[in-house]
Amino acid sequence: MAQDSWPSPAHNGRAVTDTEYEKIAARFSGDGVYGEPGDSAVVTAGTGLSVNLRANVYASVRGHAWTSGTSTVNLPVTANSSGSTRVDRVVLRLDRADWTVRAVVKAGAPGGGAPALTQNTGDTGVYEVPLANVNLVSGANSVTVSRNELYVGVRIRPCTSTTRNPNPAPGEMCFETNTGRIRVWDGDGWVGLFDDSGVIGVNSPLSAWTIGTESVLQKRNGNVHLRLGSFQRAAGTLAGGDESRLPVLIPAAYRHPTRDQYAMAYTTGVEISRVQIYSAASDRPGQVWLVNHPSIAKGDYVLPGSGISWVVD
Template sequence: MAARFSDNGVYGTPTDAAVVSAGTGLSVTIRAGVEGSLRGHAWTSGATAVTLPVTANSSGQTRIDRVVLRLDRSAWTVRAAVKQGTPGAGVPALSQSTGDTGTYEIPLAEVTLLSGAGTVTVTRKELYVGTRVRPCTSSTRNPLPVPGEINFETDTGRAVQWTGSSWRSVFDDSGVINVNAPTAAWSNEVDCVLEKRNGNVHLRLGAFKRAGGTLADDIESRLPAIIPAAYRHPTRDQYGLAYITGVNIGRFIVYSNASTRAGQVWLVNKPTISSGDSVLPMSGLSWVVD
């Protein structure tokens, strides 16, 4: 019943000091003050460091042992142990019996022992207890999250993960959003739409027709689309090309939230455009927003 009360592993993150380090000679040391959980059974390394012996290797080949955290159901104890490997055969397999008999192991480290060596090399392999996905709303995220924690916002449908310094989107889907913004000078012949997926905005500008008078080649003009604030890049403008009636090419800018033209789309480099001419922007601009 308790096996899923907590994920299997030690408590902490990879930024903590190693749980296992090389000891003196043929031994490894388990750091003091480490706690963990294995199939619902608590474990602590204790108040002082623990030394575990490593069997000598005179085989003529390199041997790799594992340091494991082991639940032994014959005595219902959880202990750190060295699981000896076979020379030349790589890392020994973990035992993970899930019934009410046998052993269940998770990795803490790998120990490399050259043939005839009097010392060992330890490589970190700790398995850390994870964090569960926490339901919340966009205004009730955990105020004191731990690195790796994921919150699912029931009001937005977003899943966000705490990096240790900020929340980042793991999953979100805005659906299709129409961003037409008609002006007297331009008409929307094909809708402009965007979608936000997993922190990225994907924009497809439609087709525009000049409804006003002739637009001189040295005059910039705002096209009939605007990006809502939540979907603008915070600092970087986006650039694209457009086909213009008469086998001509123009350039447009989608302005960032930091611009005085925030969210607006402007045609900035182009030939003279006559009334009734079409502007067909390239599709597929995208940028990161969170």
């Protein structure tokens, strides 16, 4: 099939079919009601076996606009004499048989919970989005309604870390498929909203120290959280005035750009020591050093505190 585009004078005399319209319009707006959960419920219990849709509600289903109109819409609910409670759904349904969107009550199976949504995405069939659940006890002459509106949300642009929009607008968001990060443009730069590195081991063996417990970090939502492990002195006695590098190295992507970090540690004999984690801007980038401590003999332990964190995004 040759390339095509529409609407265009070269395409069917600028005529666009319903199917062709859906192909482009389904991406113009997310499915659901225009509004937010703090608004009044779209669906409430009506008189007897019925539900009411409030007036002046607007929504979109696969790019097709819908409104409830200027007055309350009443929808009947079929009776239930099955002996089990039945859960129905009120849905907005796009029916491609006539290309209309209507609110309908979709009956569930007694005792079986709310019925599944039908969401056909081809050229035929129906596509449904939820508005509410309707609970109907067997033999009851009234219903109870629980809210379940799907609201139209804000679009997030997919990209990679190297293909973000070069001319973003303030508030624009993107999802980097290669990193799993969500970012927002604040007018000056891309700010991290969500990311999760998973647990990363940061041991960096040195002959002067034996590693007892692994050192690990995890970056989440722009913050690095470090748990330093435990270390035993393997070389000779470390004098109290001497600094010593510990067997840990923070990877470049997780170093604070300008500020060193500090942590407390216990050493054998219940002594207090100080650990320094160097920033990317230092002459020891990413290295971890024991900088203030008592004399530490061969075989003595250094047990740093955990829960050190800093911001990188």
